[in-house]
Structure formats: C-alpha cells, structure tokens
Amino acid sequence: MNLKNIILGKPLKNSDISNEKLSKVWGLSVLASDAVSSVAYAGEEILLVLVPVMGLSAFHVAPLVTLPILLLLVVLIISYSQVIAAYPKGGGAYSVTKENLGKYPALVVATALITDYIMTVAVSISSATAAITSVFPQLINYKVLVALCFVLFITIGNLRGIRESAKLFGIPTYIFIFSMAILIIVGLTRVALHNIQPLTYAPNDPNVISQNFNSSVAGISIALLLHAFSSGCSALTGVEAVSNAVPSFKEPSQRNAKTVLYMLGGISIFLFGGSILLESALQVMPMKNVTVISQVASAVFNGTWFSFMYYVIQIFTALILILAANTAYNGLPILLYILAHDNYVPRQFAHRGTKLSFSNGILFIFVVASLLIIGFGADTHRMIPLYTIGVFISFTLCQFSMMRYWLRTKAKGWKYKIWINGLGTLMTLVDTFVIVYNKFLDGAWMVIAAMPVLMAFMIYVNRHYTYVGKQLELKQFGPYHSDTSVGDSPCIVLMQSINKSLLKSLNYAKTISDNTIVLHICRHPEHAAELKKQWEELNIPIPLEVVLTPYRDIMKPFDDYIWAKEAQLKHGQFISVIIVKFVTDHWYDNLLHSQNTYFFERMLSKHKNVTATIMPFHYNQNQEQLRLHSENPSSEKT
Incomplete structure (x- = not known):
C-alpha cells in the first residue's frame, strides 16, 4: 500500500458515488x-x-x-x-444569478x-x-x-x-x-x-x-x-x-x-x-x-x-x-x-x-x-x-435574482414569495452597505479590491477556453495531406553519449521515419572530436550532427537548431524528436540524474510542427543480474 x-x-469506483x-x-x-x-x-x-x-x-x-x-x-x-x-x-446564488441577471452579476456572486x-x-x-x-x-x-x-x-x-x-x-x-x-x-x-x-x-x-x-x-x-x-x-x-x-x-x-x-x-x-x-x-x-x-x-x-x-x-x-x-x-x-x-x-x-x-x-x-x-x-x-462582505453581496444578488425569477415564471405562490425575496433584498442590501462602511478601513477594502481581480481572472479563463475551443472545432473530417510524405519527415534523436539508450532510440526511430539524424549538443570541442571518432569506429549508418555551444548552454543552441530544421520542412512534413529519459528504481535516485528532459519537452512545445517523444530507459539492477545469470548460469553474482 x-x-x-x-x-x-x-x-472508490465511479459507481460508488x-x-x-x-x-x-x-x-x-x-x-x-x-x-x-x-x-x-x-x-x-x-x-x-x-x-x-x-x-x-x-x-x-x-x-x-x-x-x-x-x-x-x-x-x-x-x-x-x-x-x-x-x-x-446546486450552485445556489451563482446559478440563480446567472439565469436571472446574466453573466457578470453571476461572476460577482461567484467571486463573493x-x-x-x-x-x-x-x-x-x-x-x-x-x-x-x-x-x-x-x-x-x-x-x-x-x-x-x-x-x-x-x-x-x-x-x-x-x-x-x-x-x-x-x-x-x-x-x-x-x-x-x-x-x-x-x-x-x-x-x-x-x-x-x-x-x-x-x-x-x-x-x-x-x-x-x-x-x-x-x-x-x-x-x-x-x-x-x-x-x-x-x-x-x-x-x-x-x-x-x-x-x-x-x-x-x-x-x-x-x-x-x-x-x-x-x-x-x-x-x-x-x-x-x-x-x-x-x-x-x-x-x-x-x-x-x-x-x-x-x-x-x-x-x-x-x-x-x-x-x-x-x-x-x-x-x-x-x-x-x-x-x-x-x-x-x-x-x-x-x-x-x-x-x-x-x-x-x-x-x-x-x-x-x-x-x-x-x-x-x-x-x-x-x-x-x-x-x-x-x-x-x-x-x-x-x-461577511462576500456572503452579503451574494445574499443581495441572490434575493434580487429570485424576484426576477418569480416575475419571469409566475410559478405557484409567486405573489407572496416575491415579497419575501423583496424584503430580503432590501435588508441584505442595507446590511452590505453598513458592513462595507463600518469595516472598510478595518480590512474590508482588501476583499473589495480582490473581487475585481478574481473576476478578471475568471473572464480571462473563459475567453481562453472559448478561443481554444474555436481553434479545435471540427465540423467536417478530412486528412490534412496524403500519406506519401510521412516516411520522409525528419526524425531527430537527441544523444548525450553513445550507449544502449541510443540504440533503443534508433530502433524506435527506424519504425517512424526513413530520415533519421542523431544530434548532440556539445560543450567542449575535445569531447566532440572523441565522439565523432567513436561514431566512425562503431560504423553507425546514421548521420551524426554535433552542435558546439561555447557558452555551455545547451537549450538555446538546440532551440535554434530546431527552428532552422522546421523552416526547411516541406508541406505535410513534421519533425519527430526522440529524447531519452532515464528511469530509476527509486524516486530519490532521480536526484542523481539530470532533469533536462523536462526542459527539452517544454521548449519543443513552442513549435507547431514538432513532436517530442520521451523514450524511457529503465535501469533495474536486480533484473539486469537475472538476465546475466540466465545467459550464463555459471557466472557469479556481483
């Protein structure tokens, strides 16, 4: 547990509600x-x-x-x-005000x-x-x-x-x-x-x-x-x-x-x-x-x-x-x-x-x-x-909204019910002004100042979701382009060093693209030369591109590289970037490893035609020992 x-x-299951x-x-x-x-x-x-x-x-x-x-x-x-x-x-005063007074009074109630x-x-x-x-x-x-x-x-x-x-x-x-x-x-x-x-x-x-x-x-x-x-x-x-x-x-x-x-x-x-x-x-x-x-x-x-x-x-x-x-x-x-x-x-x-x-x-x-x-x-x-300021504002608008509700629906008993809500509106309105007057300098001004800010935030959120919804709206389905260009879309494998995780990434890249490039952002020229030599010795049949960064920052050169590649894309093409994430046995082992994967992923999300793929590479000491033992039962555990 x-x-x-x-x-x-x-x-609990959904059915337990x-x-x-x-x-x-x-x-x-x-x-x-x-x-x-x-x-x-x-x-x-x-x-x-x-x-x-x-x-x-x-x-x-x-x-x-x-x-x-x-x-x-x-x-x-x-x-x-x-x-x-x-x-x-449910929703109380908010639901009542929204239906009877409209959007903005309802938001006032919500913030209150x-x-x-x-x-x-x-x-x-x-x-x-x-x-x-x-x-x-x-x-x-x-x-x-x-x-x-x-x-x-x-x-x-x-x-x-x-x-x-x-x-x-x-x-x-x-x-x-x-x-x-x-x-x-x-x-x-x-x-x-x-x-x-x-x-x-x-x-x-x-x-x-x-x-x-x-x-x-x-x-x-x-x-x-x-x-x-x-x-x-x-x-x-x-x-x-x-x-x-x-x-x-x-x-x-x-x-x-x-x-x-x-x-x-x-x-x-x-x-x-x-x-x-x-x-x-x-x-x-x-x-x-x-x-x-x-x-x-x-x-x-x-x-x-x-x-x-x-x-x-x-x-x-x-x-x-x-x-x-x-x-x-x-x-x-x-x-x-x-x-x-x-x-x-x-x-x-x-x-x-x-x-x-x-x-x-x-x-x-x-x-x-x-x-x-x-x-x-x-x-x-x-x-x-x-x-008490917030609750009395909601009281007042709720009472007034119910008056509008009875006038609009004329439901059973509406004539005496509207008098009850009218009395409540008058009393709570007076109380609201009394509370604001007496408590304003004691700290009530903070609530009065906070409510418009919170209301502005709600309006911004609503506009954002409305804008995104229009962008995502799909009235008729149809492919953007033919499938002929999929195999030619470039795939970039981000490499730190030549190891088993790179091999796993290249195997996956082969399944999604015929145009794969291995990219290494290097801080030191000596290391770049050594890496190229090792690449040639292993005879890896995939192009290697090394980008030197004299200021030791790998994010900016990487971003510039992607922007340049994206500008060269043909119609219907996308760039796939494969990033290896080292998965440890224990959460505290993560402290011993770089968390650059997160920053690479955030940076790539700015690009419209680039897809980031996180390739997990698991290291489990016990499983590795079992594998070695199965391959060579006579070997001793280390």
Whole structure:
C-alpha cells in the first residue's frame, strides 16, 4: 500500500458515488457547522463594539441588536429554501444569478462566495485556536502553527471522501449543539432563579479589553448600533451552503436539503439568541486571551456537580470551529466544479479524486486559507472585517435574482414569495452597505479590491477556453495531406553519449521515419572530436550532427537548431524528436540524474510542427543480474 492510500484510503469506483451522498443526519452535521459555530464569536464581536463605548449599558442593547439579525436569518432561510426548490442542481446564488441577471452579476456572486468560503476556513480555524489557547495559554506563541495543523487535519479528512468526512466530523458537531443547549438552558435557568451573579472584573485587569464599567447610554448612536449589527452579522454565514450542495444529498435531494436548511435555521436561532441573552445577563466583558464563551461556561458550571462541562464546552467549541471550515470544504469545491463546467475556472476543478471528492478544490482551499492564517497571525478579530462582505453581496444578488425569477415564471405562490425575496433584498442590501462602511478601513477594502481581480481572472479563463475551443472545432473530417510524405519527415534523436539508450532510440526511430539524424549538443570541442571518432569506429549508418555551444548552454543552441530544421520542412512534413529519459528504481535516485528532459519537452512545445517523444530507459539492477545469470548460469553474482 502506497502513502496516498494510507492517508486517503482505498480508491472508490465511479459507481460508488451514490454511497457518498449525504443523509439528513450527516448533511446537517457537515453543512450546519459554520452557521452554528458562529455563536462562538458573533456575540463576542457585538460586545467588542458596544462595551468600550457604553460600558455595562451595552448588555441591555446587545439583545436589541441581535433581533434584526435573527429576523434576517429567518428571511434568508425561507428564501434559500425557494432557491433549493427552483435550482436542484446546486450552485445556489451563482446559478440563480446567472439565469436571472446574466453573466457578470453571476461572476460577482461567484467571486463573493469564493472569498467568503476561504475566509470561513481562516476565521473558523483561527477562532478554534483561540478557544484552545484560552484553556492552554502556553500555546499562544504557537497559535499559527496550531492553526495550520488544524487546516491540514480537516483537509485530509475531506480528501478521504464525503461519507468518511461526515462520519469523522459529524459527532463533534452534535456534541457541540447539545453542549451549548445545556449551557444556555442551565445558565438562563440559574439567572431566572437568581443563584448566579454577573461577572466582576478588577479595575486594572490588563486582559480586559474595556475598562469602562459604568452604565451609560451617552455614547449610543445609530452609527454605533449599525457597527455592532455589522459585526454580529457574521452569525449569518453558512446559510447559503445547503443550497450550493443540493447534489450532495441522497434522493430526494431537494426535500432532504430543505429539511436540513430548516433544522439549521432553528438551531442557529436558538443558539445565537440564547447565547446573547446569557452573555448579557452575566455581563461578560471581552478579554484578550479568554473568549466570552469560555467565561460564560466557567461561570455557569463552576461549583456545580457537572463542572466538567466547562472542558466539554471548550474542547467542542474548538472542534466545531474547526469543523465550521468543513462547510467551505463541502460548498466551495462544488461551486468551483460548476464554474469549471462554465469555463470560468481551470477545468481541473471539475475532476473528482480517488475518493470521489473534488480534491483540487479542497487543496485550493488548504493553500489559500493557510496563507491567510500566516499573513494575519491566526488573529480572528483582524480577519472578521474581511469575513461577511462576500456572503452579503451574494445574499443581495441572490434575493434580487429570485424576484426576477418569480416575475419571469409566475410559478405557484409567486405573489407572496416575491415579497419575501423583496424584503430580503432590501435588508441584505442595507446590511452590505453598513458592513462595507463600518469595516472598510478595518480590512474590508482588501476583499473589495480582490473581487475585481478574481473576476478578471475568471473572464480571462473563459475567453481562453472559448478561443481554444474555436481553434479545435471540427465540423467536417478530412486528412490534412496524403500519406506519401510521412516516411520522409525528419526524425531527430537527441544523444548525450553513445550507449544502449541510443540504440533503443534508433530502433524506435527506424519504425517512424526513413530520415533519421542523431544530434548532440556539445560543450567542449575535445569531447566532440572523441565522439565523432567513436561514431566512425562503431560504423553507425546514421548521420551524426554535433552542435558546439561555447557558452555551455545547451537549450538555446538546440532551440535554434530546431527552428532552422522546421523552416526547411516541406508541406505535410513534421519533425519527430526522440529524447531519452532515464528511469530509476527509486524516486530519490532521480536526484542523481539530470532533469533536462523536462526542459527539452517544454521548449519543443513552442513549435507547431514538432513532436517530442520521451523514450524511457529503465535501469533495474536486480533484473539486469537475472538476465546475466540466465545467459550464463555459471557466472557469479556481483
């Protein structure tokens, strides 16, 4: 078994794809992890905005800021259920926008979703690292390395296939949901019974981000509330993932996807709303190296018979934040697959790997997210401003596209459905402007600048594939020329030295051409003279041409030689160039040999009428000894 099979498991057949589909139970755990994990940081982001300005009064305002976010979440759940019904092949906002608004708005959605999915991985993993370092502060100096290990872990899990990743990551998701439900229920019950007090902090505690412990509404303003609202909107990410991944569900895929979407919405509303109420009741101040959830769990479970739940909450908060990245690993590869079929990204993204997962898309996420984690030092708060812009742009265009869809189709119930999408369009459009306004200088400008670049790349890829397709188009088959000139087409055998590999090359050249030339690019005149002498002594009946290169560069003289020969070709002729590649027994033995074959092949690809043929020459010591022994059984092994 090779290393790839050890890491990823045995390859799957194409017919196994039906077994890789997601059920409702596993689909919820895979696609809901991003949305439900937002409770680990969305509430804290709201408090980070309000507490420094308003002090203790912030805990009266935070629930009010949360209400419009929850209302928008309900609208989005209903809207995306309509998307699932109308577009069962997946693609979500991209497919909806492409059909109803056209090419360029669809590309805006695609770039927005790509940036959002990548940021989902970077933010979730960084937030998971913060949860771990809250319990183990000695790891703070190594948080980037810890985060990269998490990304590698989840990447390998997804490369093992949809079914295996669902089972691997599903159980921690459910444990987190139930643990947070217990935390909220127990915490709010204790608050109602008045047997738990709000948290207190030392006035000069350096770890407390805000030292404003006074209750004051003097600093409240519309701008502050909108800023807090925009920070809390990170709780809405992940809602679109189910509509993107409809083809990943078992049949009936639409019904199963809708069920998962509704379950996701209900869980998100309970966890996010409940956690905000509990954090406000306990008056939890954001701290530098300790998360708000960690403080809440410590306060609720401390001194009770189930104090172990604090560690359960911390461990599975970290796990769910890692698994939140799993939503991107399931949503983005499918989106890239659809974009590849539309010729907007390289077609390699349309290929499934040995485990029937879109492995190229998964590896793309791994590379880009890792670079972001390194660049931002795995700091969640620095990356949050980049996080929600992409998803809200896609929300807005998707809602507006669905309005166009209902006006165009006038399907059953379209009159009330268009009002739902209209409300969603208005709310998400306002939210988009609010987020851009409040987060622009904090880093949102990077996403806004990156999206046009990514869109330009997609347009370039599409134009390239369109141009190549026209060049390759064949409407009527007919030979380019008669077969009479084939035997006269020149064949050039590139030689390094006179040995058995040359003999093998000449034997092959004889089968394809009657006009064979042996070419040697020589750095030293003495070696050229010696080579010609050996050629004459062996009486090889094929012309030898030696090109001297006084500057020791063999590539440029070789290229000039080929250009000259190509200019002499007659109509219908081609040049065949045979290059020997030395094949070793072990991969590390390649380090002992020149890799010029690769460079020769790349150089020849520039020529229209030249074909490069790689002639493998195998050297196997054991086989050579067996051959010698069979020819002379009495000989001793050496």
